[in-house]
Amino acid sequence: MNLNDVGYIPDKKLVTSLDLMSQLNRPLLIEGEAGVGKTAVAIALAKLHDCNLIRLQCYEGLDIQSSIYEWNYSKQLLWINLQKENNNQLELKEIFSEEFLLERPLLQAIKEDNPPVLLIDEVDRADEAFEAYLLELLSEFQISIPELGTIKAKSIPYVILTSNGTRELSDALRRRCLFHYLDYPEPEREFSIIEQSIPNINSQINQQIVNFVHALRKQDLNKPPGIAETIDWSTALTGLYINDLLEAKEQVSTTLSCLLKTREDQQKINDGELLKLINIAV
Amino acid sequence: MSEVCFKEKISGFAHHLRENGHIIGIKELTDIIDSIANLEQPDEKISRHYLRTICCRNKQEWHQFDDLFDKFWHPKTKNQSTNESSTTDTSSRRKAQESISGIAGTSTSQCESLTSNEHRGAGKQNTIAKADFRFLNDTHAMREAEDLAEKLAIRLKSRTRTHKKICMKGKNMDVRHTLRKNLSNGGIPIKPAYAVKYKKPPHLVLLHDVSHSMSWNNPLLFRFARGLIHACSKNEAFVFHTKLFCVTDLYREKSIKQMRDKLESKNHLWLGGTCIAESIRQFNLNHAKKVLKHDSIIVIISDGFDTDKPEDLALQLKNLNSRSKQILWLNPALGRGPIKSNSHNIAAAQPYVDHFLPAHSVDALRNVIYKIKL
Numbered sequence: 001m002n003l004n005d006v007g008y009i010p011d012k013k014l015v016t017s018l019d020l021m022s023q024l025n026r027p028l029l030i031e032g033e034a035g036v037g038k039t040a041v042a043i044a045l046a047k048l049h050d051c052n053l054i055r056l057q058c059y060e061g062l063d064i065q066s067s068i069y070e071w072n073y074s075k076q077l078l079w080i081n082l083q084k085e086n087n088n089q090l091e092l093k094e095i096f097s098e099e100f101l102l103e104r105p106l107l108q109a110i111k112e113d114n115p116p117v118l119l120i121d122e123v124d125r126a127d128e129a130f131e132a133y134l135l136e137l138l139s140e141f142q143i144s145i146p147e148l149g150t151i152k153a154k155s156i157p158y159v160i161l162t163s164n165g166t167r168e169l170s171d172a173l174r175r176r177c178l179f180h181y182l183d184y185p186e187p188e189r190e191f192s193i194i195e196q197s198i199p200n201i202n203s204q205i206n207q208q209i210v211n212f213v214h215a216l217r218k219q220d221l222n223k224p225p226g227i228a229e230t231i232d233w234s235t236a237l238t239g240l241y242i243n244d245l246l247e248a249k250e251q252v253s254t255t256l257s258c259l260l261k262t263r264e265d266q267q268k269i270n271d272g273e274l275l276k277l278i279n280i281a282v
Numbered sequence: 283m284s285e286v287c288f289k290e291k292i293s294g295f296a297h298h299l300r301e302n303g304h305i306i307g308i309k310e311l312t313d314i315i316d317s318i319a320n321l322e323q324p325d326e327k328i329s330r331h332y333l334r335t336i337c338c339r340n341k342q343e344w345h346q347f348d349d350l351f352d353k354f355w356h357p358k359t360k361n362q363s364t365n366e367s368s369t370t371d372t373s374s375r376r377k378a379q380e381s382i383s384g385i386a387g388t389s390t391s392q393c394e395s396l397t398s399n400e401h402r403g404a405g406k407q408n409t410i411a412k413a414d415f416r417f418l419n420d421t422h423a424m425r426e427a428e429d430l431a432e433k434l435a436i437r438l439k440s441r442t443r444t445h446k447k448i449c450m451k452g453k454n455m456d457v458r459h460t461l462r463k464n465l466s467n468g469g470i471p472i473k474p475a476y477a478v479k480y481k482k483p484p485h486l487v488l489l490h491d492v493s494h495s496m497s498w499n500n501p502l503l504f505r506f507a508r509g510l511i512h513a514c515s516k517n518e519a520f521v522f523h524t525k526l527f528c529v530t531d532l533y534r535e536k537s538i539k540q541m542r543d544k545l546e547s548k549n550h551l552w553l554g555g556t557c558i559a560e561s562i563r564q565f566n567l568n569h570a571k572k573v574l575k576h577d578s579i580i581v582i583i584s585d586g587f588d589t590d591k592p593e594d595l596a597l598q599l600k601n602l603n604s605r606s607k608q609i610l611w612l613n614p615a616l617g618r619g620p621i622k623s624n625s626h627n628i629a630a631a632q633p634y635v636d637h638f639l640p641a642h643s644v645d646a647l648r649n650v651i652y653k654i655k656l
Contacts, residue, residue, distance in 0.1 A: 012327070012331065013331050013334070013335075016328055016331035016332060016335065017331070017335040020317055020332055020335050020336065023316075023317055023320060024313050024316070024317060026313075028335075031340070031341060060443070060444040063446075065458075071458075073457045073458070074457075077461075077469050080469065127443060127444065127656070128655075128656065165341065167441075167652065167656065168652065168653065168655075171305065171339070174339040174340070175305065175307070175309075175339070178335045178336060179335060179338045179339055179340070179343075179344065180335060180344075181338075181341050181344040181345070
């Protein structure tokens, strides 16, 4: 079984990087433009290994309490009061035990018996302090909790970090990861991806869509269309029973919002430009 | 190939990569050897992918890798392909230069066609953004590049970092702090503590070289600096040649015309020579204590031509480095091929500067915004 069987069509470079990741037990940092299928790699990998996918979506201000662990304070308080009422002696060790620990995604990932896929999505959106928290996990696969000690991974998870490159990641984080740059797919691969997502698509229109999108990506756009946008557009055109772009210029123009997501981009592709792109595609 | 020979070759390749800016440690080296040794059928393509995945750290290294790989493992083939690629490179470079010189005004027809209404829009803006500012002789194109540079710098406003502080009032109660605060009450939350999030932009201090050698670049860089100052009310700006002057208020002028007039009227700001080390010394002595905070980012805008000794520059930068979070050096000469006469100064400054960045075009300045540490 390979990634193709679980609905992800990878190129050779990606297969090699994933192979190396499991061979060396190291996290894989995938960088690339938005919409090239970075997150989909992790989802497909979880399907391939038939294991859990644990996802941590990063954002500004993400902290240790939301990503690694937190103490269950209300439970601790209740327990303290209960012990007081029963006149039992209190020991600090009892309060700070695993019973009172709330596991967040990163801790969950290292406590699983079967290695899960841990997706740390858009790590560049998190603060630098959070990157520092990650270092121990990514190099040693362990988490140190001051009150409890060090928790080592029961099984080493497949860790995938994704980044859109909105900010420079620290060298320390990069050094702990293998690196893969995911580019927009080549026409042949994009053709196969669309074919797999929309099995009933006519191959002529599929080829035209691929040519059109590739020509569109060469334009000076703020947000070039990714694979997800191409699939959306293909679905829209298939739904309208269009088999030739040249014969359906109007529909192409009205459905272009599936590919162009900003007002400036839509203004750039005026009727003249659109006709040129259709001619290239056909 | 014997095992020893194989390991030597791999170490040689690692050394070759290091020379070209890759960071290859012992861990990477052992990973390479282990992974290739584990291959059932060693194959160049797979080995190349393996090495790329282990040795690259960013997009630039990823795209540069094939060239470095071929240069090391296939030096002869590489020469041929280099010749071929150099032809295409030269032709593409020539094309690019043609497009640049078009805006520069060497060809009036091209220039007119570019500035005509037909070509207005992103395509033209993109060409202007990529063009070296030195070649922009056409007034419209120059103004457009300056506008772009200022707008770009103002984007820094959106690059903020979220901080959390504990307050007496707020929406979200911070359980940990509340419990700590109420330990004396047996954990009963009589005095609640709230976590309040707030955004903080980076604090920039600009040191802008306005000596004669920078006069070609300064129209663009003034606007960029003005944008940086407008991005946050606490940013500060200083200009220097042989002396240092604070110009934060000048850069804060709302009207560009007024800013220009004031800058031009202050003759003492314009002198021929450059004493970078002396100017930084004056900054360290008279302003640093007042202006710098622990998280300040110093942005030096200069081509590095200095009449002071390189060791003096190193000493002053060392001092500055210890007081700030990051030092960025924007050098317009960097984007224009190898630097010759000022290389000693640059070499002396290297250990204390986090990034030397080109600043010859709007596109180069775009990169600067992303290098600023939050």
